[in-house]
Amino acid sequence: MKITTKGRYGLTIALELAREVGNGPISLRSIAKKKNLSEHYLEQLIGPLRNAGLVKSIRGAHGGYILNGDPKQITAGDIIRTLEGPIVLVESIENEEAAQRELWTRMRDAVKNVLDQTSLADLIAHENTSEETTLQEGYMFYI
Template sequence: MKISTKGRYGLTIMIELAKKYGEGPISLKTIAQANDLSEHYLEQLISPLRNAGLVKSVRGAYGGYILADLPSQITSGDVIRVLEGPITPVEGIEDEEPAKRELWIRIRDAIKGVLDNTTLEDLASHSEDGQTDAYMFYI
């Protein structure tokens, strides 16, 4: 499984919203400028996140987007699944011989474990304090 720019930039949006949680809506323009990303591309990514109930939009002159839940309640797995689909290292696991099937299942479960146990709160606080070794992920 390879995470595309959809997943990476979508996670960037969500982390930025988590950093500003409780401060009101944040515009995609602000997020795009802060991360040197295309605002147009972020507009394409926000729609599925909103449809999945992960973000809410606020209209008006001071509108933008806010998280639909606490940053501690939204995982990176939630975001990746919305934008990338199911977490599967290979297609057709059920057709593999038992030894290989077990390997692919263990890899899938390890990836799911990391994604589902890493919240937006974890990622937002990690990037704010500037520590690069705060989390060790073992797969």
């Protein structure tokens, strides 16, 4: 399975909205500008996320999009499945011999578990922890 830009950029949108929960709607234009992405492409991705009930659109002069739920309850798996479809590593595994079928099933389940057990809040917390660790550790150079 290869996650395309649909899944990657969709996750980017969701993370940006999760970071701004409680601060009002965020425009796709601001996300595109901040992340150096195509606004037109983000517009194509936001529809399926809205239809799946993961984001909500707010109309008006100060409109945009908000996350439709708690970032602790929305997982990376929710976003990826919405934009990429079912998680399948190998197609037609029923035709494989038992040992291979077992391997492919275990691999698929492992990927699903990681995606479904990683919330948007987890990703944001990890990002913040990584930045703090880098700042605290700094770099030492010896000559």
